[in-house]
Amino acid sequence: MHVLVVHNRYSSAQPSGENRVVDQEVALLRGAGHRVGLFERRSDTIAARSLPGKVAVPLLVPWNPAVRRELAARLRAERPDVVHVHNVFPLLSPSVLAACAAAGVPAVATLHNYAQVCPPGTLQRDGRPCAECVGRSPLPAVRHGCYRGSRLATVPPAVSLAVNRRRWWSGVERFFCISAAQRDVLVGAGLPAERLVVKHNFVPDPGACRTDGGEHVLYLGRLAEAKGVRLLMAAWDALAADGGVGVPLVVAGTGPLEREVADWAAGRDDVRYVGLYDPEQCRRAVARSVAVVAPSTWLEAFGLVVVEAMAAGVPVVAAGHGAFVELVEDGVTGLLHRPGEAASLASCLRRITAGADRNREMGTAARRRYEQGFSPAVGLERLVEEYRSVIAGRSGGAEGAPPVTNGNAGSPGGTRAGRNWGQ
Structure with missing residues (x-):
């Protein structure tokens, strides 16, 4: 054609x-x-x-x-x-x-x-x-x-x-x-x-899947209110006040909230703001994640970062509305939190980082979902x-x-x- x-x-x-x-x-x-x-x-x-x-x-x-x-x-x-x-x-x-x-x-x-x-x-x-x-x-x-x-x-x-x-x-x-x-x-x-x-x-196959339990929770995307960045900050602060989850949060991206995020992350051991990643850095960061988080407050029409995580065999924590409810099978390929609720997001982040065996099972299921529904073929x-x-x-x-x-x-x-x- x-x-x-x-x-x-x-x-x-x-x-x-x-x-x-x-x-x-x-x-x-x-x-x-x-x-x-x-x-x-x-x-x-x-x-x-x-x-x-x-x-x-x-x-x-x-x-x-x-x-x-x-x-x-x-x-x-x-x-x-x-x-x-x-x-x-x-x-x-x-x-x-x-x-x-x-x-x-x-x-x-x-x-x-x-x-x-x-x-x-x-x-x-x-x-x-x-x-x-x-x-x-x-x-x-x-x-x-x-x-x-x-x-x-x-x-x-x-x-x-x-x-x-x-x-x-x-x-x-x-x-x-x-x-x-x-x-x-x-x-x-x-x-x-x-x-x-x-x-x-x-989503193109990244060529490599996660091979271990991961080393961080990853937010990858535009730093904007609609993407749930402030919601994520509030949830992570609540987790930190309760002892944390044992791995740091890595925030990669740029946008109108960049200065606010950088100031929030400054001097903390549990948060790293890394700025804008190139495509190869994004692939590596996803493959090293315990989970990828997508807490958007607006109704995402799709959610590329969710599928990119699934392609790498990484489970996702995402807002339970919009396209996320058809991309993420709650409890199977990831977890869905109540939209706009920091406490619900914090609870899901704690659950997905707490059980290594369950996390690996969800990652395997996420990769299978990618192959069946979102591969180039x-x-x-x-x-x-x-x-x-x-x-x-x-x-x-x-x-x-x-x-x-x-x-x-x-x-x-x-x-x-x-x-x-x-x-």
Whole structure:
């Protein structure tokens, strides 16, 4: 097949799981012999623009006519079998869908977050779950300044969501949800259920699994409120006051809470803040972990770090909501704590570090779960199957696309995820 991947790359100043997923899918498809082209913009280029150019960026978020023309010309010249859209914010815009429609090329889209129903894409406000804009006008997001804490910055994504809602619905023939939990939310918001299928992200095999009991608990990710960093700090302090768990906490990453985390860790023997790790350092740190902790307070649409831990045979302690409830089998491949509760997180961390034999059993089960559901072989099979289904089923545009079923969409994990979100 000939696939054209459309993606606005996030800034390189912050690690991006989405960028990594796109790169890995492209490499996987090419390795299998498919022809894959890239149509990209990079957020890094914004800083080098002139002042008028920077001012113009927000105006192009809802619609970028130059991008539409450029993509349309490329589609006419190359005639790919399918266009795979990932992120279009802020430099591409949903105008890419109009280009695909005009060229008669079917488009699929991976939904990496909740941007189709929530301007910042997080379903969170002030550290708590929020669905005020879901299925409704995005004006509350502007009123609360949900994107980067700014009302002005929230206007462009809110306008884009409002004016392009129907374009997304009619211009995409298959939406790839990266978890059943995410699909539940989007179906509830009114997105066309027959075009929403679950296609979990895959994770490359790290090449080595944990060989002993591990030497630390690891937090690996963005240092932000939504990722549960402050919750983890409170839970770890409670554990330390009660004698600790016998291994240190290693915190790796960067973000808005970096200074706060560094100050918190300074002078402590039970906490090490190591800054931003490169990919190889991340793999080594995961493989040496007693457990990886993912205490997000927002509803994660997937959770790459969870699956990366499972790939290395390491159990996970994760918040019991969002996608985590379908990735982690509580008590089998890891432990789920009550979302937002430091005492529950502390209890799970103590349990997972207390029994070496049970920990190893969970690590073995986690590796088995990875092999069955999240390996490159499984990822390639599901991706190519969906492409072929879209290409074969196309008959006069997205409105003619046949209903699609997916075994994961009705999984028990999806049901639990939806129920947790509703709470």
